[in-house]
Amino acid sequence: MSCCDQNGAEDAAVGIGTAAQMNDLQDIINKYNGVEGSLISVLQNVQRIYGYLPRPALEQVAERLGIKKAKIYGVATFYAQFRFTPVGKHLILLCQGTACHVNGADKIETALCDELRVEMGETTDDRLFTLNEAACLGCCSLAPVMMIDGQAYGPLTPDKARQVIRDIYKRERQSQPEEVGA
């Protein structure tokens, strides 16, 4: 794994991520240099590279694109999409839409929290899963729904939700046995 697991301060000391990540970052900065109003797109790309927004990367964005740091920080904290800490390998988005709510999304949440032994918004100790909320995934007719790594699952029951997680765990164990429980 790359050093993107570390927090921002340490990144500064060791450079920002792997060489490939640093290259990607430069590419993004070059691509948007001089393009006004592109901050959100830049942040989305930085997050795509690192899985979150490492502070040194943002500082570089500020310097190179001439955007004030307070503005970057303000924008990054405004939008729900942006994170300042790395997420787990799999990002679970549990839909909080109305249809999901009236169809028992809270029970799915209870089940997922119990299965993963985390609270909403947290990452499992093995860094495999991060459980987050999503305002609405737009799959209301399949409520309740969750999305893992871009794939939607629904309609869920607590048991079904647990099963999805267990299946991913199983796959993980098969592919990289040494990682689980590390």
Next chain:
Amino acid sequence: MIVRIGLSSCGIAAGGLPVWEAIAEEIGQQGLDWALRQTGCIGMCHSEPLLDAIHPDGSINTYGNVTPARAREIIAAEASGLALDEYRIATDQEPNECMAGQVRVALRNCGSINPESIDDYINAGGYKALRQVLTSMSPPQVIEEMKISGLRGRGGAGFPTWFKWNATRQEPGDIKYLICNADEGDPGAFMDRSLLEGDPHGVLEGMIIAAYATGCTTGIIYARAEYPLAIKRLEQALEQARQQGMLGTGIMGSGLSFDITIKQGAGAFVCGEETALIASLEGERGMPRLKPPFPSQKGYWDKPSNINNVETFANVPWIIVNGGAAFAAMGTEDSKGTKVFALAGRIKRGGLVEVPMGMSLREIIYGPGGGIKQDKQFKAVQLGGPSGGCIPESLLDTPVDYQSIKNTGAIMGSGGMIVMDETTCMVDLARYFLNFTQDESCGKCVPCRIGTKRMLEIMERICAGQGQPGDIEMLETLGGQIADGSLCGLGNSAPNPVLTTIKYFRSEYEAHINDKKCPAKQCKSLITYHIDADKCKGCTLCAKKCPVNCISGEAKQVHVIDQSRCTKCGTCLEVCPSKWAAVIVE
């Protein structure tokens, strides 16, 4: 023979991809000379994954709730020239009953064409309207046609589309922007997603026509990042359109030059508000600013900007081809044409429907919607998402048009229609919506930032059984002040769900506050789970499943819930076999 699978997000979520793979494999193994196609969402989301078997003679068998195993059966049957009635839910001759009463204008291509193919779109009559406009209509004529159609903005506010277009057109300046608001944020609404996934070119064509009419030079689609498939298909469609000369310089050989880029939102509901959307496009925090100046005067980069939502644009080509009058012939006096609704909640046939304006709520819910799940008692329908309100059964015959809906205290909104039955607690629902808007408040103005927070705290208190006399009145007062004093539509409408539920379901509030009871048995703090000793057979299921192990009892003995440890998760109720129904909620 063509096999067509619905692969919108909903289809995929319901398991469409394994079905696709199974069929591909099956066709290959059987050596069938069949084409496998994908299409967008036809609206019957309740029956996804959907499979259409399109025969050379044009007849179609539609199968629902297809699994890979069923798909193989269906292929086998179809290969032998038979239909598999067991899974068939419709044919071209006998459409599914959910289609009853529907008139498809915006959704005209959804579920029939391959959204990833511009040729499919053109074959279905696509880009005809654009050619017509470019070759035989002046921009004022286009705007006039829109005026005749009576099309109003489908994003929520219902502002006449022609008026906006005209305003932008009238503004001086060489650079004007055309923005498509695809930041569909209402929880419970997915019309725009389905349109973008199912018929992206329909939206693009509408935009190009609008650009011609308004004099806009650059188009931007502001799309939710939560809609990856829609964005992917839009990108494909843009590329195809450029290649075919529908975008770029000199479109279709005319003097029109226009191109479109996609900008992704980053997760802020408030960015559905025009001025916040513009701030977001400019890379700022999505905080609304005061109007005027309106975006048509000073919008993106302070240039005149026209903003319409996805569904509005999707209607445009149809109106041009069929004439504004044809559109205006449908619907009511002040709300013309059709409207797409997303049916969800406690409804049998959740999905997308498009009906003429003026159809009553009852007709929609019990017609295409098929009524209430498990035939329970209808309680209310929520329109307009978190900005809207709840309409009770007594008003079910309200015709769906802008004004009639507004009169109930709700709003038309973008078209989310969430149906609630007796198991829905209206207080909890209002709390839910308020929680949403509170969470999505940008924080700029005081009434919205702190007011919704305080209202939410009162709502939470009520749901937790700590309501106090006077709370309802305080909610009404605060709600009124927030609606009046907030800076943008989000705050103006945030109290609506609370105010309408108080209006129509005051007794539920009173039960929570005065009797500490939740009539719908949803508010955890106000309910308890018991095991009926007479009914319990000691199957141990509940004890095994209880996540906090608070149920005790030997096998074949009556089980007991330890109330002090019970978290009221409801698992016991769920797992208790229905034949015994020993778990009771009070």
Next chain:
Amino acid sequence: MITMKINDTEIQASAGQTILQAARAHNIDIPTLCYDERVKIYGGCGICMVEIEGLPKLQRACATQIAPGMQITTDNARIRAARKVTLELMLSDHVGDCRPPCVKACPGETDCQGYVGLIANGEHREALKVIKEQLPLPTCIGLVCPHPCETACRRQLVDAPVAIAALKVFAGEFDLYSGNPFVPELKAPSGQKVAIVGSGPAGLTAAYFLAVEGHQITVLEAMPQPGGMLRYGIPEYRLPKRILDQEIDIIKSMGVEIKTNTKLGTDISLEELRNNFDAVFLGIGAWQYSKMNCPGEDLPGVIGGIDFLRDVALRQPVQLGDRVAVIGGGNTAMDACRSAVRLGAKEVMVLYRRTREEMPAEDLEINEAMEEGVEFRYLVAPIEILADNGRAAAIRLQQMQLGEPDASGRRSPVPIPGAEEIIAVDSVIAAIGQQVDMRGCDGVEASRWRAINIDDNTFMTNLPGVFAGGDGVTGPGIAIAAIGQGKKAATVMSSYLAGQTQPFRAPFLVEKTGLTRADFAQVEPGQRVTIEAREPALRRTDFQEVAGRMSEAAARQEGGKCMECGCRDWFECKLIDYANQYEVQPGYLQGEKHRVVEPDPHPFIARDAAKCILCGLCVRFCDEYMGINALGLVERGFETVVEPEFGLPLQESSCISCGQCVAVCPTGALLENYPQPQNVPVKAQQTPTVCSFCGLGCKGVAESCGAMTIRMLPPEEGILCAKGRFGFGELERERLTRPLVRKDGRLQEVSWEEAIATAAAGLGRVNGPIAITASLSLTCEEAGLAALLGETLGASLLAGCSDYPSRGLSEVWGINFAAPALVEMDGAEVILMVGSFNHNQVLPVRVRQAVKRGTRLIVLSDEPTLVDDIAALRIRSGNTTEIIKQIIAALIEERRVDEQLIEKAATGWVPFREQLAAITPSDEARQAARIYGGSARAMIIADGFTVSAAGVTLLADLAIVASQATDLNTGVVVINPGGNSTGVWQAGFSGEGQYLVDSIRSNEIRSAVIIGEDPTSAGVLSAQDLARLDWLVVLSPFLTATAAQAEVVFPSSTPLETRGTYISADGRVAALNKVTDPLAGRDTASILVDLIAAVDPVWAAQPRQYSRESISEKVASKQPFGSSSPDLTLPVGQARLVIPAPSPLFVPPRLSDPALIRFNKHGI
């Protein structure tokens, strides 16, 4: 113009204005917390709502443009309701203490935090003034008050409450013995008369505050002397009556007439008073002791507690006998028993029906009584006084036990049936309570508890114009409570006398609750000051005062323990102002409050997110106006907070410490840290003045309190940089207060006379040339005096030790400043900014405003600047003057010069041109030449903190060559360090620092007078250099490294302590105002005058003809510009085009201003 109506009045306003602007233009106030004309409209606070006819919803006045025929209402019930709810919402998430717990606990609302802090800062007289805003008897109250303030003091969560009462005594006595006790200013006589019945705390207080309002006051007192209970109820050993007399004398000195021995109802009737006065205040007290209701009570030998104390005070004989029983457990009982001890009773016992725990008397009183030998018996109640020989001889006591708590929460005593005892006594003092004696108050309605009945808010009785307060209303209470009533009643009475009675309304206050020890874990525990009491054995024999006093040092230390609970913004918070205007009651909106951010360690700015209302002004100002964007909005919705980038401490962000965020903050969320040890919220004195740190001549408003300057504020609609805003703090710290003369090799404090004589003798004695150097922040007058001193001494060199680049201008123009007013920047087409201006950042901000209006900007700087982002061209020099030559060469090469014009303006054109012929301009130089030379109105601004004199010379050349300075008084402005470099130069101090150094090193200069500079710390003159001098006199506010080398050091005044004239870099004359008195008692000018007089032989011969005034006149006649504006035009054709020797363009600044040297240590 648009015609419209606001509040039914037709008004004309300019089109394009908002409703708020139009209303303000017509003096109609619309409240707002987020609007500032200088930044974009925001609309966040939502309290500027107004009603517009025809629109169903209220509209934001700040954002709604006016339209013809608009009918606007700015205030009605609906609008008020909306504003009220919005304010209540804001307040529901506003955490803080508007006022500290001590003030809230004080029934007299004494500003304890204010005076305690002022004492800590050494401002004892200011402390006294603060106390006297609430009460006229500070020392008396300090001595007798049971100090509820201390009971509420949060310091006890750390160690012990601050000794607030004792500090009040300190402040009171400091004033009384100052020789010039404070007497408040009285308003013009109102012509109205008020009678006050009773001269106790309530009556005297009412008299004092009504007198301040200009009313004529007559106090009627039944007793022979004024003071009421303070005189007759409190024994001498607690409150020496001479102190009471002194404080009453001050009240009398305000014109208050006190008629003693005049009893209401006996000597004068209430009706007479009502007929002869415009209002009456009844402060009659509660003078009747409560009966014990037991048989034998009326026997001789039984006396009421208050009667006893009164008799003692009147020195009337009291027959007590040996055994005295005092019944009761309150403070009167303590006063009685301790007085009885002092009168010689052998055995004094206090009989109390509950236990020590429930005793209402002060602990200190009880303890001191015990020390004095008083015996305490608990759980006993008298049931009969037994007689012997017709005189009380014994008490039959019922023994009690404690039962259930009563309404007051105290456990009530219950008799133990049958348990009785009899004790022998010689006299009994009944001190169980007092009652009001309303005889004489004819027609005044009594309350249920048989006191005077008043309206709680107006203090008026049922009789119109008759007010009342104090014990006569409340029954017996503590003095400060009576004072509080007297003050409030006086305020209401004044409004009544003015014709419109304004009832008292307790202000709404935001309060922090639920604080625990843990909240103050970071506070270092200390020791509460101990106030020594006299030895018990000694004090029980006489009535001399028991309590000791604390020293000034102890008082300052004790005051320094105040934890400053109350909000520093109290006196200017807009939020609380509106909250009270709109009578908010946000109690119903309890809920989650904003998360609180850790305190920011910034040296000058304090941030408190819990008080932030998110009006966004700080963020918007920092970004839009200043161009900094150090603060930003973070998160969203309810979670939104204002934070520096990435949540860093402010000092680690891009903050430039201009403090503008603080200036625009409407609440206490952003505050200045004061330079003094305690940050005391005070009603400060405001003095408009001018900043002394650079030649920009920025106006500012200095806030002071006593001798402290606490803040420097930007003027309304103006800005200051970090130095202007916070640099003054360096003028406040570690000051010299006494003249010093070197004796036995060591500087020692001496008298002014000795120092002057020594300095003059030394200067007269030394053989050889003398140099005088003057600080660039001296006023013209001071510089003139310094020059006169030089003339008198025959000095050979007048110089300045600071780097002084604008001398480069004089090479070309003969004068060292230019006349294009900086305001012309706004109209300039092009600005060439040379140097970073990171030392005076007001300028780049003004450049930003100009660029916003369309000016093109060229930045020539090696350092990053605040305006890099808006520069049309950004050049780094490589740090030689070559770049400017290149620009000139490019102008010539590209034929952008008008030779005729140049030759008309200046000499030396041809050789000048030839010298530049060999230069090949760089692309950047050509670009700059095109922008600068191609403009009709271009202006050069040079940073005098970093640009070299040679660079400035070339810039002047450039301006002439480009014909941007055709009339020779436009084109280049150099902003030098020091507020008055232009004026000091004009006074004759044109010598270069380096020349001074060389002259000292070559022994050409033998002695020097260095005024206001610290060349040693600046690195201009080393200690060795100074050691070469035979005689060095230094005038400096601080003991600087330079001063440490001197033979004589005079503690001179700072620019804050000086009145005089400054001339800014662009030649404007500005008035420097005196903010505070010179700390050392003398200002620089008076020291110089004395020195001149001391060294001038004429003075020596004819001292009488030579006064200070005549010296000042002499200076005035020599002053460069007198007092009027100078004529700044130069005759055409006198400029010389010169090319200076090659040198670096940017030179690191050597600043010899000691305040700047110190300020730079903050790293700002």
